[in-house]
Structure formats: structure tokens, C-alpha cells
Amino acid sequence: xxxxxxxxxxxxxxxxxxxxxxxxxxxxxxxxxxxxxxxxxxxxxxxxxxxxxxxxxxxxxxxxxxxxxxxxxxxxxxxxxxxxxxxxxxxxxxxxxxxxxxxxxxxxxxxxxxxxxxxxxxxxxxxxxxxxxxxxxxxxxxxxxxxxxxxxxxxxxxxxxxxxxxxx
Ligand code: SF4
Ligand code: SF4
Numbered sequence: 001x002x003x004x005x006x007x008x009x010x011x012x013x014x015x016x017x018x019x020x021x022x023x024x025x026x027x028x029x030x031x032x033x034x035x036x037x038x039x040x041x042x043x044x045x046x047x048x049x050x051x052x053x054x055x056x057x058x059x060x061x062x063x064x065x066x067x068x069x070x071x072x073x074x075x076x077x078x079x080x081x082x083x084x085x086x087x088x089x090x091x092x093x094x095x096x097x098x099x100x101x102x103x104x105x106x107x108x109x110x111x112x113x114x115x116x117x118x119x120x121x122x123x124x125x126x127x128x129x130x131x132x133x134x135x136x137x138x139x140x141x142x143x144x145x146x147x148x149x150x151x152x153x154x155x156x157x158x159x160x161x162x163x164x165x166x167x168x
Contacts, residue, residue: 045156046149049123054106056124057099059142063118066092070110070119078104099142101127102135122146 040047049055066083082096099110111119124146129135149157 043155048149048157049125053123053125054108054121056101056122056127056137056146057104057111057142058120058122058145059097059099059139060118061094061097061139061143063116064094064097065116066094067115069113069115073109073113075105075107075109076103079110097139097142098136100136102132123149 064081066081068081070079071077071081078099080096080098081094083092083094085091086093106121108121111121122145127135149155
């Protein structure tokens with residue numbers, strides 16, 4: 001007699017637990033109906049990058065003093081600073097500057113440590129090419145400012161991206 005009662009009690013407990021789990025899964029499913037979709041219809045829609053996004057580097061030739069700090073702080077010594085010494089004024093003259101984005105890891109060290117702030121990170125992330133050698137940007141390519149997603153009227157910007165938590 002007692003084993004049968006115990007069996008019934010156990011069965012009842014299992015049923016309650018099952019119903020609770022099913023209820024919880026339904027609540028989770030329902031909570032998703034209120035959320036906006038995460039996926040975007042790229043390239044017709046683009047999300048606005050965050051303020052501190054580390055995209056393609058912008059370079060201002062006139063501000064550069066050819067100090068090569070950017071090369072020293074770069075984990076892979078990537079920026080190529082080509083300069084010559086102007087003996088009469090005892091100053092370096094910058095001839096060429098380039099960064100190969102096929103190798104760059106976008107760590108931002110060069111931007112952080114440049115004493116004249118001639119480097120900055122832009123919101124540009126569409127750098128794909130068929131030939132990786134095209135990713136080696138010289139000072140002319142580096143000096144081009146990217147088209148802001150917000151200003152491009154052909155593209156719908158998506159502002160509702162899920163907020164990103166920043167841990168400090
Ligand atoms: S750190 Fe700045 S100023 Fe110095 S060489 Fe690099 S880009 Fe030019
Ligand atoms: S972003 Fe980092 S890896 Fe790229 S050039 Fe600057 S320091 Fe080097």
C-alpha cells in the first residue's frame with residue numbers, strides 16, 4: 001500500500017516539475033516577442049558603430065614628425081615611416097607613410113601614442129578586396145576620410161542594436 005502512495009507522490013512531483021519547466025520555456029519564448037531583431041539586412045542596412053570603434057586608421061601627413069613612435073609601440077612594427085634628414089634645418093622630412101591593413105590587428109596602440117595625434121581610428125570596416133596587397137595603404141589612401149554611415153542616404157542605419165556592456 002505504502003509503496004503505491006509513495007509512487008503517486010513522486011509522480012505528482014515530477015508532473016509539477018515538468019509543468020513548471022514548460023511554463024518557464026514559454027515565458028522565455030514570449031519575452032523574445034518584445035525584442036527587435038538582431039540581424040540586419042546588410043548591405044542595405046548598416047549598424048552605427050560605437051564611439052570607440054577601432055576601424056581603418058586615418059593619417060594626416062602634414063602633422064607627422066616622422067618620430068617613429070607608432071612603429072615602436074606597434075606589436076608587429078607595422079607602420080612604414082620613410083623619411084630623410086634635412087641637414088640644413090636638422091629636422092626629419094617625411095617622404096612616405098604606409099600601413100598594411102592585411103596585417104594590422106587594429107589594436108590602436110599607434111593612435112594612442114602618436115605625439116602629434118596625426119593618427120585616428122575611423123568607423124570604416126569594409127576593407128575587403130580580392131587582392132590582399134591592395135590593403136597596403138599609403139599616405140594618400142590613409143588620408144581619405146570614410147563616408148559616414150549616417151550621411152549615406154542609400155543605406156538605412158540601424159540604431160537599435162543591442163546595447164553592449166562595457167566592463168571597466
Ligand atoms: S607616431 Fe605619429 S608623428 Fe610619429 S611617425 Fe608615427 S604617425 Fe608620425
Ligand atoms: S593598430 Fe596596432 S597593429 Fe595596427 S598599425 Fe597601429 S599599433 Fe600596429
